[in-house]
Amino acid sequence: MRCYVLSAPGTIDGLHLVERPDPTPGPRQVLVRVRATSLNYRDLITVEGKYARAAPKPDLIPLSDGAGEVVAVGPGVTRLAVGDRVAGCFMQKWIGGEIDATAQASAMGGAIDGMLTELAVLEEDGAVVLPTHLGFEQGATLPCAAVTAWNALVEIGRIKAGDTVLVQGSGGVSIFALQFARMFGARVIATSSSAAKAERLKAMGAEAVIDYRATPDWDQEALRLTGGRGADIVVEVGGAGTLPRSFLAARLGGRIAVIGLLTGPSQVDPMPILRRNLRVQGLYVGSRQMFEAMNRAIAAGGLEPVIDRIFPFAEAKEAYRHLKGQGHFGKVVIAH
Ligand SMILES: NC(=O)c1ccc[n+]([C@@H]2O[C@H](COP(=O)([O-])OP(=O)(O)OC[C@H]3O[C@@H](n4cnc5c(N)ncnc54)[C@H](OP(=O)(O)O)[C@@H]3O)[C@@H](O)[C@H]2O)c1
Numbered sequence: 001m002r003c004y005v006l007s008a009p010g011t012i013d014g015l016h017l018v019e020r021p022d023p024t025p026g027p028r029q030v031l032v033r034v035r036a037t038s039l040n041y042r043d044l045i046t047v048e049g050k051y052a053r054a055a056p057k058p059d060l061i062p063l064s065d066g067a068g069e070v071v072a073v074g075p076g077v078t079r080l081a082v083g084d085r086v087a088g089c090f091m092q093k094w095i096g097g098e099i100d101a102t103a104q105a106s107a108m109g110g111a112i113d114g115m116l117t118e119l120a121v122l123e124e125d126g127a128v129v130l131p132t133h134l135g136f137e138q139g140a141t142l143p144c145a146a147v148t149a150w151n152a153l154v155e156i157g158r159i160k161a162g163d164t165v166l167v168q169g170s171g172g173v174s175i176f177a178l179q180f181a182r183m184f185g186a187r188v189i190a191t192s193s194s195a196a197k198a199e200r201l202k203a204m205g206a207e208a209v210i211d212y213r214a215t216p217d218w219d220q221e222a223l224r225l226t227g228g229r230g231a232d233i234v235v236e237v238g239g240a241g242t243l244p245r246s247f248l249a250a251r252l253g254g255r256i257a258v259i260g261l262l263t264g265p266s267q268v269d270p271m272p273i274l275r276r277n278l279r280v281q282g283l284y285v286g287s288r289q290m291f292e293a294m295n296r297a298i299a300a301g302g303l304e305p306v307i308d309r310i311f312p313f314a315e316a317k318e319a320y321r322h323l324k325g326q327g328h329f330g331k332v333v334i335a336h
Pocket of ligand 1: 039040041042144145148168169170171172173174191192193194197212237238241242258259260261262263283284285286323326327328330
């Protein structure tokens with residue numbers, strides 16, 4: 001099989017396309033012919049050697065996200081069968097309940113090999129069947145960004161109709177959060193640095209879009225747009241540079257799902273958390289049970305993931321460069 005390996009973290013050119021022997025599934029594992037993968041910001045900073053978690057394993061096969069068909073099963077497999085259309089779970093060993101160290105140590109494309117390969121062995125407990133209306137390219141967008149957005153809104157946010165959700169920017173997580181929020185009957189306020197992307201966010205149901213560059217105190221604008229109340233849920237992907245304003249944009253007793261680190265360091269003042277009785281919760285993607293619940297909602301609502309661009313497998317490095325440029329809207333996909 002052909003796969004990419006990260007032989008020298010530091011730049012995108014540290015990725016190399018190599019030949020490796022075809023893998024065989026062990027007990028309770030399945031072999032998947034990967035048809036599509038998708039990129040997340042984490043994949044970019046992994047190849048650039050800037051990912052804050054433990055250093056990637058040597059000669060890592062990158063990418064957490066991929067979808068394909070099961071072409072062989074190992075001994076004892078009961079959940080899946082040859083021919084099933086599946087996506088891998090971001091963490092191969094987080095079925096449900098709270099995250100633990102075993103789950104964390106099973107994150108694909110980081111702690112263990114990922115999906116930028118023609119053939120991948122997955123735990124049978126670490127894969128989900130795709131919603132029938134989605135193709136492989138769409139299915140490949142789900143494991144990280146969509147599950148993260150679902151966890152933020154449903155598990156942490158306890159979203160309900162009429163809530164106001166604040167999403168930041170137009171990347172993978174934020175667009176899924178917008179789509180899920182609308183599915184639940186919530187109002188969405190978005191931020192974006194691009195007027196063209198703002199129009200697209202509005203077309204997808206964002207009630208208002210604040211330009212976070214032209215309006216650096218976008219938290220005040222979010223308060224104004226909610227009649228001074230603030231957002232019920234903030235899907236916080238910006239990190240240190242946006243967190244202080246997210247505190248101020250949330251309502252009293254609001255929930256902040258702390259997800260991302262797109263922006264640089266700053267001092268975080270705990271006072272707004274205390275004064276505004278905020279619930280601030282970090283999260284790391286989500287479990288297989290969350291993925292399955294999300295897929296049921298995606299199927300029921302007919303949700304279509306937003307794909308910005310699809311690159312061929314041979315041009316995977318171009319896909320990384322495209323993501324780095326931040327011109328994308330939604331997900332960047334590699335078709336195999
Ligand atoms: N904790 C977890 O489990 C988890 C899971 C998934 C992702 N993440 C993190 O979440 C973040 C987003 O990931 P992603 O894959 O969705 O990224 P992405 O697709 O690369 O998103 C990039 C977009 O973020 C927006 N952005 C950049 N700086 C911003 C700022 N200061 N304020 C608001 N928006 C800003 C930009 O939108 P505009 O062009 O519209 O301005 C940009 O296009 C990353 O830090 C990633 O590591 C964490």
